[in-house]
Amino acid sequence: MPQGAFETPCLLLDRAKLAANIASMAARFRTIGVPLRPHLKTAKSIDVARLCQAHGADRWTVSTLREAEYFASHGLSDMLYAVSIVPAKIDRVMALNRTGANVAVCLDTMEGADALAAALPEGPPLRVFLEIDVDHHRTGLQPGETRLIDIATRIHSTERLVLAGVMAHGGESYASRSLAEIEAMAEQERRITVAAAEAIRADGIPCPTVSVGSTPTARFGTSYEGVDEVRAGVYMFQDVFQSNLGVCPPDAIALSVLTSVVSHAPHLNRLVIDAGGMALSKDRSCAIQENDCGYGFLTDEVGRLIPGLYVNGVSQEHGYVTTRDGSPLDLNRFPVGSLLRVLPNHACMTAAAYDAYHVAEADGHIAEVWPRVNGWSLYTP
Amino acid sequence: MPQGAFETPCLLLDRAKLAANIASMAARFRTIGVPLRPHLKTAKSIDVARLCQAHGADRWTVSTLREAEYFASHGLSDMLYAVSIVPAKIDRVMALNRTGANVAVCLDTMEGADALAAALPEGPPLRVFLEIDVDHHRTGLQPGETRLIDIATRIHSTERLVLAGVMAHGGESYASRSLAEIEAMAEQERRITVAAAEAIRADGIPCPTVSVGSTPTARFGTSYEGVDEVRAGVYMFQDVFQSNLGVCPPDAIALSVLTSVVSHAPHLNRLVIDAGGMALSKDRSCAIQENDCGYGFLTDEVGRLIPGLYVNGVSQEHGYVTTRDGSPLDLNRFPVGSLLRVLPNHACMTAAAYDAYHVAEADGHIAEVWPRVNGWSLYTP
Structure with missing residues (x-):
């Protein structure tokens, strides 16, 4: 599936970064000699839990009973x-x-x-x-x-x-x-x-x-x-908040939101993307940190950080991107219809807006879709 | 279905308040002589759209193509x-x-x-x-x-x-x-x-x-x-933000989150509920308003406002309730396991965490469950 073949906003999970984050924490506690009980509240995905299992995990933490039922149905x-x-x-x-x-x-x-x-x-x-x-x-x-x-x-x-x-x-x-x-x-x-x-x-x-x-x-x-x-839990994906804390380097962040540039506002020195409060969450926990990312930092279509930009505001379905230092934004670099990614402030909250992950290889190619289990009860209207 | 028979957190929609909000806006524009094009981004529900239709609506606004597909499939x-x-x-x-x-x-x-x-x-x-x-x-x-x-x-x-x-x-x-x-x-x-x-x-x-x-x-x-x-759009449900703006009285708010008291922290003068950032959203738009509600105001199980309380913090699945003026909270009034409702800061964001509405009659009785259409695409893994 080529990257342009599905619609934005769309939740991406970088397979290599995810695997490295899971391996690294598992190795640390194997060396320490204390078992990890991975928290599945961030991933809410059996496919992610299976990667933890492959690194030795045999016990789990969940934040909802719906998670417990879902993971139990998959044998955990x-x-x-x-x-x-x-x-x-x-x-x-x-x-x-x-x-x-x-x-x-x-x-x-x-x-x-x-x-x-x-x-x-x-x-x-x-x-x-x-x-x-x-x-x-x-x-x-x-x-x-x-x-x-x-x-x-x-x-x-x-x-x-x-x-x-x-x-x-x-x-x-x-x-x-x-x-x-x-x-x-x-x-x-x-x-x-x-x-x-x-x-x-x-x-x-x-x-x-x-x-x-x-x-x-x-x-x-x-x-x-x-x-x-x-x-x-969040170590599996990482996010800008964890990176700002020093828990990981920025390029360890495995979760991002693929988004389209939908509008240019030269009079406001900003471009507008189709990832707003719904797609990114309204989490502003980074606001207490020195390297505040607003609602997220930007990368290009394949995940390379674009220094100096951030999502500094959101409406329900619109995100507003500008420069962090107020310098002029070169809108020609970001044509209407072009793709960007947003590295989220807080992975747990951002992921919750989506039914599934699009699992991205390093070149941006999407090979798999992994479902997530959201909410608290399965309603049968 | 009695109120206690389903699990918290749970999204409630007060049928009478919803109907009154829809009727009132429809009547206003019937008098003015300009058609309403209701925005379905808040409700994302055909059952709510049907109520608007009953008051004359024949054109619609949507915020996602998934909404458009869903409503078209129901004949809009x-x-x-x-x-x-x-x-x-x-x-x-x-x-x-x-x-x-x-x-x-x-x-x-x-x-x-x-x-x-x-x-x-x-x-x-x-x-x-x-x-x-x-x-x-x-x-x-x-x-x-x-x-x-x-x-x-x-x-x-x-x-x-x-x-x-x-x-x-x-x-x-x-x-x-x-x-x-x-x-x-x-x-x-x-x-x-x-x-x-x-x-x-x-x-x-x-x-x-x-x-x-x-x-x-x-x-x-x-x-x-x-x-x-x-x-x-949000007029159908209203929320604390709109009430603070003067758009509606507080008792017009039709949307709430039913929640259980799960813990008492006397040393922190707070009680803890099972509606956290996931269940309420992390929207803090009220922070710019004088009557800031934190993450929401509290009512009792059937929707009567409990003055002086608010949700002043959230973790992923925990909400922290205390008094707005710092006065001692009488925890005995709110036993562990008892039910409260949270009136949300921002209805659009809060509703997005749920697959469905539990439609509540004035006495708290739930007679119907109405599905919602979230997200942007229907993934078929």
Whole structure:
């Protein structure tokens, strides 16, 4: 399929860069001797998960039950659903587990543990992780809280609930300004989560697994002592945010949006592309970073960075491209109808607008289309 | 289907509010005597379009060719694809038009007109709108540019291209701070677009249709003299952004996201819901408004506003709810597992994360599920 034969905007996944990103993280943790539990929230694709399997992955993290059902239907098992469970979702988890999917859940409240115990239907024992708040970023119990032991005890003493361990996500690492700061966040994530497990064990309750992770802390942690597994997801694709953090070089970014130049606005020193807020997402997390990319950086049709340009605004289906320094944009270089790619600010959000990846070889040739699993439930109107 | 029987996050559409919003805008333009060309970019649903039809709509605006194909498959015709056309998309438009869909396109460059003329395959004549830039918001030719007449002449003199008229979108009305400002933006939109049509007509070129619109300028314009049709879309659902603009009262917002409380973080004075960046979008357009809602305001399970709360942060699948004034949040009011709704910042972006609407009656009962058409192409891996 030649590049021009499908329509823009279109989600591209560079096969070689994807493979290299997956291989590199797998090799790092093979050397460290701690298993990776890849987070499939970014890729949402069995084809991508298969590449991780080829590098040894045998356990998974998911962010929705729809992901869990999709990956289970493709034979994956041992999944951690890493969003605090609520009673209304238990039946769906247990239906999966009766098929052998072995989905574990997480929670951080006594109300949640009580409700889980009350709602648990017949079926195999349910593994529960206690979430620990290591940096006030997301969810979790604070280190040293007496609730930690109380909830662990509640789970341990409830028939058919099994305390699988403790988990944490050092998401504040995303706000780091230097590698030293990421290293410090990784150490904080490790230290606090291991301490929580030790506090539970000191109370005589088995706490088999310490699970931590985020792409930056997985990439730059200097010690994983006491850690039993590491979770990360966006590293497979990378994005401008991760590149700005120093997690990867810009040319490691495997995900991009192929777009057409649709208009020129010389009076506004900009060109307009058909990738707007819908196609790129409205994620502006880069705004806190020095090398702010707006809604994304530009490359040519085959992925070579065009320095000095960025998408500085979006409407629903229009993206506005101009120069970062305000210098005149040479519109003749970008005729109406020509193709560009946008390297996204945040891969997870951008990919969510698409049903599928067009898998691109290094020359831009598209050989395969890989479906994605979006949303939360499969509606049958 | 009782409310608790499906899973969160879930997109709700309040049937009575939707119907009232559609009826009210239709009645306004029936009185004014100018046809509405409803923009289906927000709803992306044939069921919603049918409600507009019941109020007299017989022409449509779409933002993607996938919308055009979907609506044509349900029998709609006379559609304006309101994103500047590029040659690679012509075949798809012409395939639709050979089935009678009567899709018009728009452009604003001579390169675009030349390419269109060169790429146009056999088929019925193609109607082309020239886009006029009334406020430097999106795309379009500047008023008074000689290119305007040149491009109009090029289209008029090309066999099988028909100049359908001029169109503009007064999107800068979204930045208004008062109703007087919206009125002024509406008048600017009307005046400049009508003047462009008159300049073309003065050159002896037929320019049958003057098409303008945005939800704020459609709601508050004081004159539509010389205007032949008005385009608007988000008015069907409304959202917090429109409510803050004064376009509607908060209780007119028909779209919301049903969400579960999944965690309590007393140490951070917040509760956590399972509607995060994926479920709400990362749109923060409200940030420029005085009554900034963060990522959305909260209501109870049946849609009654809970004053003083907002979603002040999101991760991929987590939303963080706290008080707007920093006062202590009474977590006991919101047990883990209880349901809330989020009124979205920007309806178009939030709805895009979902395959379907759950249509809610006033008591929260769900009687129907209406599918949506997302994305740009139907991939067949």
